Amino acid sequence: MTLTAHEAWSRLLDRARHELPEQTFKTWLEPTEALSLDGSTIYVGAPDQFAADWNESKHADLLSSLAPIALGHPLAVVFKVTEERRSRPQMDFFVAPPVQHRVAVSQQNGASTSPPLSERYTFDYFVIGKSNELAAAAAHAVAQAPGKVYNPLFIYGDTGLGKTHLMQAVAHEILQRKPETRITFIGTEQFTNELVAAIQNRTTPDFRRRFRETDLLLVDDVHFLKGKEAMQEEFFHTFNALYEAGRQIVLTSDRPPSEIPGLEARLVSRFQWGMVADIEMPDLEHRIAILRQKALLDHLELTIPEEVVRFIAENVRSSVRELEGSIIKLLAYASLKHREITVEVAREALRDKIKPNDGSPAGGPALNTFVIQQSVAKEWGVTTEGLRSKTRTKNLTVPRQVAMYLMRELLGMQLVEIGSAFGGRDHSTVIHSLDRVAAMMKEDPGFAQRIGKIQVALESLRN
Numbered sequence: 001m002t003l004t005a006h007e008a009w010s011r012l013l014d015r016a017r018h019e020l021p022e023q024t025f026k027t028w029l030e031p032t033e034a035l036s037l038d039g040s041t042i043y044v045g046a047p048d049q050f051a052a053d054w055n056e057s058k059h060a061d062l063l064s065s066l067a068p069i070a071l072g073h074p075l076a077v078v079f080k081v082t083e084e085r086r087s088r089p090q091m092d093f094f095v096a097p098p099v100q101h102r103v104a105v106s107q108q109n110g111a112s113t114s115p116p117l118s119e120r121y122t123f124d125y126f127v128i129g130k131s132n133e134l135a136a137a138a139a140h141a142v143a144q145a146p147g148k149v150y151n152p153l154f155i156y157g158d159t160g161l162g163k164t165h166l167m168q169a170v171a172h173e174i175l176q177r178k179p180e181t182r183i184t185f186i187g188t189e190q191f192t193n194e195l196v197a198a199i200q201n202r203t204t205p206d207f208r209r210r211f212r213e214t215d216l217l218l219v220d221d222v223h224f225l226k227g228k229e230a231m232q233e234e235f236f237h238t239f240n241a242l243y244e245a246g247r248q249i250v251l252t253s254d255r256p257p258s259e260i261p262g263l264e265a266r267l268v269s270r271f272q273w274g275m276v277a278d279i280e281m282p283d284l285e286h287r288i289a290i291l292r293q294k295a296l297l298d299h300l301e302l303t304i305p306e307e308v309v310r311f312i313a314e315n316v317r318s319s320v321r322e323l324e325g326s327i328i329k330l331l332a333y334a335s336l337k338h339r340e341i342t343v344e345v346a347r348e349a350l351r352d353k354i355k356p357n358d359g360s361p362a363g364g365p366a367l368n369t370f371v372i373q374q375s376v377a378k379e380w381g382v383t384t385e386g387l388r389s390k391t392r393t394k395n396l397t398v399p400r401q402v403a404m405y406l407m408r409e410l411l412g413m414q415l416v417e418i419g420s421a422f423g424g425r426d427h428s429t430v431i432h433s434l435d436r437v438a439a440m441m442k443e444d445p446g447f448a449q450r451i452g453k454i455q456v457a458l459e460s461l462r463n
Contacts, residue, residue: 009034045082129286157279160319
C-alpha cells in the first residue's frame, strides 16, 4: 500500500520522537506538516524561513536516515515555508510580518516606499509596566483622537525598549477604525535620503506632497536630524503643515528634544508642544511578564520552564529586544546540544549576555558596578555613597562621570542601567557624562592616563 505524504511524515515523526530531546522535537518538528510526496522525496512545511532553514540543517539528515526503518525504503526530507501558515506568529525574533499583510498595509496607505508596519507591534502585544505606562497611556489617547490630543507625541528612551512598537501600535489602532487613513512611517535616515534624491531628480514638490498630505506621520529616530540644516528646514515646514491641518505626528528618539545636540531651537520647541514621554528599563516583574508574553505568542509556554524565565529576567537587563532574543538563542543552543531546557543550560547558552553588573559587593563576579565605584572613589578620595548621592559638587561630579564612563566601557551597560546605579539618574544625564569624560580625555593627557590606569586594574579582575 502506498503511503500518503501525511502518513509517511507521521511515521517519521513517531520515530524521530525517540531520537531527539522532547523540547527539541516540540519546538522544531511538531509545528511542521507534510506538503507533498514526490517519488523518493518528501516536502515538509515549516511556519517560517528560520524554522525551515534550521530543520534543514539540523534535522533533515537524521530524518532521512530513519526512513528505511520507519518506512521500509529511503526517503529524502526537504523543508520549506508553508505558504498558508505565513499568517501565524513567527518563530524567530526579528518579527518580520507575513508578506501578504505587509503588502496590504503598504498599498492601502499609498506609501509603497515606507517600511511596512509589523503585525506584532500592536497594543495587544505591548506589555505595560511602571517603566512605560505613561508612554503607553499617551499612545492610547493619540490613537483614540488623532490630531486632537498630544500632538506631537514624542517618545524617547534607550534602544530596544519599545518606542517603535508603541508608535506603530497607534497606526494599527487608527487603521482598524478608519482603514482609509493615509499613513507614512519612515526613519529619519530614509527621510534624508529621499529628500536628497528628490533634490537631485527635481521632484521636490512630489516629495513634499507625499509627506504633507498624509494623515498620520510616524518618524523613527529623529535624533539623526542633528546637525543637518537642510533636513531640519524641510522637516520644520512639513511639521508645520501637518500640525496646522490637525494631522497627527508621532516621533521617537533616544533622548528628549532638549538633549538632542545640533537641533534647531524652533524644532525643539515644536517637539515639546504635545506630550514628551519616556520609556525606561523594565523592572524584574515587568521583564518576567514580557518573557511570558513572548513565550505565549510563539507557543513556547510549555517548552520553557518558569524557573528559566525568571533566570533570564534576572540576568538579562539591557533591553526588551535582548530579553526576547535570549529565548531564541536558548532554544537554538538546547536543540543543537540535544539537551532539555534548564537553568544550567540557560546559563551556558546566555553566558555572553549575563553581565556582572548587579552592584553587589560580595559574591558574584569580581567586576561589577560596586567595584568600579569603589575603585574610582578611592582614586579621587571620595566615598561610594557620595558618588551615588544627588550632590553635584565638583569633587563628586568628575569621579561620578568617570565611574559612569567605565561602566559603559567595561560592562557594556545601557544608559538607563548606569543611571540606576547612581541614584536613578536620567539617561540623558548619563549621555552628558560619557561625552564629558571623552572630551576631557582628549583635552588632558594626564586625565586620560589616570582613567587608563584604573581601567587596566579593573580589567585584570575579569580573570
